[in-house]
Amino acid sequence: MVTLGLGIPMPMLAPITATWSAPFAVYLVVLSSRIVYHRIKDRTPMGDRSKTLDVKGATNSEAPETDPLYVATRAHANFVENVPLALTLSALAELNGGSRRLLHGALAALLVMRVAHVELGLRSSFRGVRSIGPGRAVGYYGTQAMLVGLAGYGAWVVREYWGF
Structure with missing residues (x-):
């Protein structure tokens, strides 16, 4: 129980999801900071591609998988x-009364997967190919x-509502 305003007791509604919101945030x-870093470093205030200058001063775009601004932008977009x-499904x-232990495990696994996707995937190389770790x-x-699992579990938790 938590106390609101004038001492009104109120049960915590979604403490597991609230707890895991912090590391995801x-x-x-x-x-987001990686995007800003590359924008400032490369003087690219808009867009998702860095600008590089060749010897004659012409602007060239790098291949997407080698462009750090593009990779940072895609990593952010994939996360969002x-x-x-x-988090909504959780x-x-x-x-609706789902298992706190199961939801803790699911959100912990999701955070690990999202970090792996970026840090060991988009930002790394595999057999010489960038962004394919x-x-x-x-x-x-x-x-x-x-x-799919969280959606299915949420539907299973409320199965009685549908008469199952």
Whole structure:
């Protein structure tokens, strides 16, 4: 129980999801900061590609997988495309009586997968190919499985509502 305003007792509604929101938010700030760093370093205020100057002063774009601004932008976008839905699905399952232990495990695994996707995938190389580290596949497929799993678990938790 927590106390609100004038001493009104209120149960905590989604403490597991709230707890895991903090490390996800910190990692999102790390991803955002990398974009800002590359924008300032490369003097690229807009867009998702760095600008490099050749000997004659003409602007050339690097290949996407070798452009650090592009990789940072995609890492951030991939995170933002998946994590909010996962946290929403977790909160819905938790609010409807889902297992706190299961949700802790699921969100911990999701954080590991998202970090692996970026740090061991997009930002690393495999057999000389950039942005294709082994963490990329693990992070992608693991995240997709986690989203389907959380959605299915949330539906299972409320199965009585539908008469099952």
